[in-house]
Amino acid sequence: MKNNEIVIFSVSKTITQRIMNVLIERKLDVPVYEFRYSDVLDKANEMIQSGAKIIISRGGTAALLRNNISIPVIEIAHDFHGVYRILQQAKIKSQKIAAVGFPQFCNALRHYQNMTNEEFKICQVYNHN
Structure with a gap:
């Protein structure tokens, strides 16, 4: 896995694709990981051990992360x-x-x-x- 300070988590192919489109449009190099919801906390802890300082996610996944990990979680809001x-x-x-x-x-x-x-x-x- 990439060693980045900022990572994005998704649990949906649709959201992953939308995130990737925004990153490409803005020429940003931020890794996006798509996991099953049940794997999110284990993967987040792996990322933190690898140097992640901020996780970006959405909705229930962001809430789960915010309640269970020590680094900041930025939520992609519903609009x-x-x-x-x-x-x-x-x-x-x-x-x-x-x-x-x-x-x-x-x-x-x-x-x-x-x-x-x-x-x-x-x-x-x-x-x-």
């Missing part, structure tokens, strides 16, 4: 454009929509609902088990 895009993709399949996510994502979904008055079910989870 309205992302919520809008997800909902538009879902509406292609069905008008009955339910979104499942960790608290940070669900908070963004609720805020989106309050601003747009769109109706969809929100199911909050707290872990991958």
Whole structure:
């Protein structure tokens, strides 16, 4: 594994690809690692032992890291454009929509609902088990 002070963790191919696109556009050389959620803490500790000083991640993964490791964790926030895009993709399949996510994502979904008055079910989870 690369020896970098800043690393990015993802648990989703979609998020990994979006992160990679941003890094390429901005000509940044920051390693991105895609792990299963259950492996995140072990991998984070390996990265810390290898010299990582900051981990960038998203949502429930960022919360897990923040609560269990000693170095700073920067969270990639959920935004309205992302919520809008997800909902538009879902509406292609069905008008009955339910979104499942960790608290940070669900908070963004609720805020989106309050601003747009769109109706969809929100199911909050707290872990991958």
